[in-house]
Amino acid sequence: MGVDTVTVALLSSTLASQAVRQLFAKIAGNRIANLDSLKTEVPGADEQIAALKDADLVGLGDSGKNLYVTAKGMKVARDLDKIPIG
Numbered sequence: 001m002g003v004d005t006v007t008v009a010l011l012s013s014t015l016a017s018q019a020v021r022q023l024f025a026k027i028a029g030n031r032i033a034n035l036d037s038l039k040t041e042v043p044g045a046d047e048q049i050a051a052l053k054d055a056d057l058v059g060l061g062d063s064g065k066n067l068y069v070t071a072k073g074m075k076v077a078r079d080l081d082k083i084p085i086g
Contacts, residue, residue, distance in 0.1 A: 011076060014055040015083055020048045027058055028069045028077035035065055 016034050023042055027033045029076065040046045049067065052058045057073035060066075076083070 011055060011068075012084055014051050015076075016056070016082070017048075019044070020051060021080065023048045024052055024057060024073070025077070026078060027052075027067055028073060028080075031069050031074075032061070033067050035060070035067055038067070 015024065019042075023038070023045065026042075027038070035049075039050070040050065049058070052073075053060065056070055057076055057078050058067045063066055
């Protein structure tokens with residue numbers, strides 16, 4: 001199941017920067033990522049994570065310490081290379 005054109009249009013701005021794409025790919029590759037580790041490994045992670053959460057690609061776990069990839073995020077991760085940058 002591919003990403004529909006409306007979703008691609010909406011996500012193009014969220015995933016416009018290479019840094020956000022790389023962060024999202026890192027989270028999606030693990031499906032669950034430690035929030036503190038991401039913040040220390042990735043400069044400016046707070047803003048990038050907020051954008052990914054606003055786009056419903058990732059969510060914050062109940063403990064508040066982990067990010068998980070949403071169902072929509074998994075769908076997008078499969079077709080990430082097809083979403084145009086900017």
